[in-house]
Amino acid sequence: xxxSASALAFSLLVSSFASQVQADGxxxxxxxxxxxxxxxxxxxxxxxxxxxxxxxxxxxxxAGWDSAPAMILDKAESSVTWxxxxxxxxxxxxxxxxxxxxxxxxxxxxxxxxxxxxRVEVVPNxxxxxxxxELGGVTTRFLRVGGGAGDGFYSLSEVAxxxxxxxxxxxxxxxxxxxxxxxxxxxxxxxxxxxxERLPLARSDQRCGARKAALAYRPNHxxxxxxxxxxx
Ligand SMILES: [Ca+2]
Numbered sequence: 001x002x003x004s005a006s007a008l009a010f011s012l013l014v015s016s017f018a019s020q021v022q023a024d025g026x027x028x029x030x031x032x033x034x035x036x037x038x039x040x041x042x043x044x045x046x047x048x049x050x051x052x053x054x055x056x057x058x059x060x061x062x063a064g065w066d067s068a069p070a071m072i073l074d075k076a077e078s079s080v081t082w083x084x085x086x087x088x089x090x091x092x093x094x095x096x097x098x099x100x101x102x103x104x105x106x107x108x109x110x111x112x113x114x115x116x117x118x119r120v121e122v123v124p125n126x127x128x129x130x131x132x133x134e135l136g137g138v139t140t141r142f143l144r145v146g147g148g149a150g151d152g153f154y155s156l157s158e159v160a161x162x163x164x165x166x167x168x169x170x171x172x173x174x175x176x177x178x179x180x181x182x183x184x185x186x187x188x189x190x191x192x193x194x195x196x197e198r199l200p201l202a203r204s205d206q207r208c209g210a211r212k213a214a215l216a217y218r219p220n221h222x223x224x225x226x227x228x229x230x231x232x
Pocket of ligand 1: 065098099100101150151152153154155
C-alpha cells in the first residue's frame with residue numbers, strides 16, 4: 001500500500017510539472033536524439049569523460065557497472081545536466097545504467113528550478129542495463145540525470161532523449177566492447193546457490209580476514225575466477 005501511494009504521488013508530481021510547462025509557448029520538437037553528441041553544462045562529482053554518456057555508444061547488456069565506457073557517479077547526489085538550447089518537448093528517454101539502482105531525471109526551463117520528470121527503476125540481473133522512460137511530452141530546456149539509489153555503486157553508460165520517439169524504440173545504437181559484469185558474492189554464501197562454484201579461499205583472502213573475504217565468480221561457470229576483499 002505504501003509503495004502504491006508513493007508511486008501515485010510520484011506520478012502526480014510528474015503530471016503537474018508536465019501540464020504546467022506545456023502551457024508555456026510553443027516548444028521545439030526536433031527529430032532524433034536530443035542529446036546526441038551534446039556535452040553537459042553542469043555536473044556533480046562524476047568520474048571519466050562526460051562525453052561518454054551521449055556518444056550514442058552503448059555497452060553489451062550486462063557489462064560491468066564500472067567498465068571503461070561507463071561514467072561513474074561517486075555519490076547518490078551525483079548528477080549530470082544538459083542544456084537543450086531552448087524549451088523542448090521530451091516524450092521518451094533511454095538510459096543505460098547499473099541494474100541494481102534507480103536513477104532520477106529532472107527537468108528545468110530556466111536552469112535554476114528543477115522538477116522531477118521521471119525515474120528509471122532497478123531491473124533484474126547484473127551490470128549495465130538499458131531502461132526506457134516515457135515522459136508524456138514534458139517541455140524542458142535542461143535535463144538532469146543522477147540521484148542514484150541502490151547499493152552505493154552508481155554508473156551510467158548512455159543517456160538519450162527524444163521528442164519524436166524513434167521506431168523501433170529504443171533505436172539501435174553502436175555497441176562498444178566491455179567485459180561482462182563479475183558478480184561479487186560473500187564467501188559464506190558461495191554454497192547457497194546452484195550457480196556458484198565452491199572454491200578454496202586464496203591466501204590473500206585469509207590475510208584480509210574471513211569477514212572481509214569475498215568470492216567473485218561468473219554465473220556461467222567460466223573458468224575465470226578472481227578474489228577480492230570488497231563486499232558489494
Ligand atoms: Ca549499483
